[in-house]
Amino acid sequence: MMLTARQLSFGYEEKPVFHHIDLCVEPGKITVLTGPSGAGKTTLLRCLALLEHPRAGAIHVDDDVFSFPRKPGARPAPPWPKLTAVFQQLFLWPHLTLRENILLPARCRRVRDAQAMLEKLAGSFDMGAFMDRYPNEASLGQRQRAALARALILKPRYLLLDEITSALDVEQISRILGHLKSLRDSGTGLFIVTHLLGFARDAADRVLFLDQGAIIESGGADILRAPKSARLKKFLSMVSAAA
Amino acid sequence: MSVLDILVNYHAAFWQGLGVTLKLCGIIWLCGLAGGVALGISAARYRKNWGRLTQGAAFALSAIPTLVVLFWLHYPAQAMFNVVIDPFYTTAFALSLVNLFAVGETVRQAVRDFPRQYIDAGLVYGLGAHALILKIQMPILFRQLLPGLLVLQVNMLHATLFASLISVEEIFRVAQRVNSMVYRPVEIYTALAFFFLLVCLPVNLLAAWLKKRYTRDVSER
Numbered sequence: 128m129m130l131t132a133r134q135l136s137f138g139y140e141e142k143p144v145f146h147h148i149d150l151c152v153e154p155g156k157i158t159v160l161t162g163p164s165g166a167g168k169t170t171l172l173r174c175l176a177l178l179e180h181p182r183a184g185a186i187h188v189d190d191d192v193f194s195f196p197r198k199p200g201a202r203p204a205p206p207w208p209k210l211t212a213v214f215q216q217l218f219l220w221p222h223l224t225l226r227e228n229i230l231l232p233a234r235c236r237r238v239r240d241a242q243a244m245l246e247k248l249a250g251s252f253d254m255g256a257f258m259d260r261y262p263n264e265a266s267l268g269q270r271q272r273a274a275l276a277r278a279l280i281l282k283p284r285y286l287l288l289d290e291i292t293s294a295l296d297v298e299q300i301s302r303i304l305g306h307l308k309s310l311r312d313s314g315t316g317l318f319i320v321t322h323l324l325g326f327a328r329d330a331a332d333r334v335l336f337l338d339q340g341a342i343i344e345s346g347g348a349d350i351l352r353a354p355k356s357a358r359l360k361k362f363l364s365m366v367s368a369a370a
Numbered sequence: 371m372s373v374l375d376i377l378v379n380y381h382a383a384f385w386q387g388l389g390v391t392l393k394l395c396g397i398i399w400l401c402g403l404a405g406g407v408a409l410g411i412s413a414a415r416y417r418k419n420w421g422r423l424t425q426g427a428a429f430a431l432s433a434i435p436t437l438v439v440l441f442w443l444h445y446p447a448q449a450m451f452n453v454v455i456d457p458f459y460t461t462a463f464a465l466s467l468v469n470l471f472a473v474g475e476t477v478r479q480a481v482r483d484f485p486r487q488y489i490d491a492g493l494v495y496g497l498g499a500h501a502l503i504l505k506i507q508m509p510i511l512f513r514q515l516l517p518g519l520l521v522l523q524v525n526m527l528h529a530t531l532f533a534s535l536i537s538v539e540e541i542f543r544v545a546q547r548v549n550s551m552v553y554r555p556v557e558i559y560t561a562l563a564f565f566f567l568l569v570c571l572p573v574n575l576l577a578a579w580l581k582k583r584y585t586r587d588v589s590e591r
Contacts, residue, residue, distance in 0.1 A: 178490050208496035218491035222509045231505060232495035281495060 135184035145340035162337035212287035267294035387544030402469025410477020428475035520577035
């Protein structure tokens with residue numbers, strides 16, 4: 128019972144984005160995907176979220192199988208929000224306040240105790256002061272926290288996160304990463320696209336390094352301490368230099 | 371003779387003219403808004419047939435002056451088909467057609483350009499098709515379209531003046547007839563301006579209120 132991708136390939140017309148990707152996201156584990164900009168990380172995450180249709184391969188979500196290319200007429204219902212995502216651009220609905228953004232999916236899905244969960248999340252993420260602001264009235268960091276809360280209130284089994292801490296300060300990052308660890312411990316499978324290599328070293332159960340549309344290296348968090356491939360070594364040295 | 375005297379003396383004619391203008395407007399607004407919204411949604415959904423038809427017709431009708439469309443339907447078209455149609459209905463049809471395709475094209479573009487990411491967010495958070503339409507798409511589109519559509523409807527009200535040129539007894543024609551009897555152009559056209567203000571002001575106020583209530587700058591910091 129896990130989220131897996133088998134031989135996944137994706138491209139736009141003539142341009143391939145990634146090819147023959149195999150990966151798995153286990154419940155109760157943190158899988159980190161890292162790599163340089165333009166490597167195809169976000170597209171891979173969108174494919175895993177079943178928002179893009181890969182050219183080939185299959186995605187298994189527990190017992191549900193989504194094969195690509197799709198057979199004509201086949202339209203299996205994706206298992207949302209058991210599998211859900213928080214996007215880098217957040218995509219908060221602009222006509223709703225942050226509170227309404229978080230509560231709308233919960234109400235539509237008839238989540239029990241949605242209000243109580245909202246209060247709990249607001250406390251965990253320190254959101255009380257800006258919950259009634261519209262997205263454009265909140266800072267990027269505030270919006271990131273609200274977008275994460277919008278996904279968490281649905282109690283997903285698999286949560287895909289794309290650079291969700293990019294605009295947060297150190298204190299907020301620490302809070303959110305702490306929350307992600309507790310989510311992992313409660314059985315949620317987390318797939319995180321991030322450049323926070325410190326977090327990956329500290330918390331990831333599995334790390335994937337994607338470059339030029341292929342998984343160059345994968346393994347436990349120790350690959351970030353002792354990389355084998357020249358490309359990952361170079362990437363890590365550049366990240367260290369930039370830091 | 372003051373404006374007030376003219377209004378008092380000819381109030382019956384003015385009311386009748388105003389009634390015809392408002393009746394015309396009602397038909398044009400109803401056909402344009404109800405039909406145009408349906409047409410726009412169909413055009414966005416079925417791009418190859420309805421989409422091209424709407425785009426083409428809207429382009430043609432925006433290029434041809436409304437007065438030319440009206441005259442063409444009133445004179446050559448009726449002669450060609452050997453029919454005589456009441457000018458009121460010819461005007462209602464011509465202006466409804468213009469409004470229908472203008473609204474349809476505006477709605478088509480808005481639906482076509484609706485940011486896909488808001489739908490994606492709704493999908494991954496498990497919103498069903500109805501919730502996506504009712505809670506996400508419609509409110510965002512409504513806010514986006516509202517100011518433009520209201521301005522268009524006020525323009526359509528102004529376009530009803532063309533009906534006077536094919537003998538429809540609407541308010542402008544009534545004003546011209548009263549002027550031909552008393553020759554008080556300043557007073558009469560001031561009264562006419564007053565009538566239009568009376569009709570347009572509530573529409574403009576409604577537009578401003580709706581805009582203030584439902585639309586706001588959503589650009590992010």
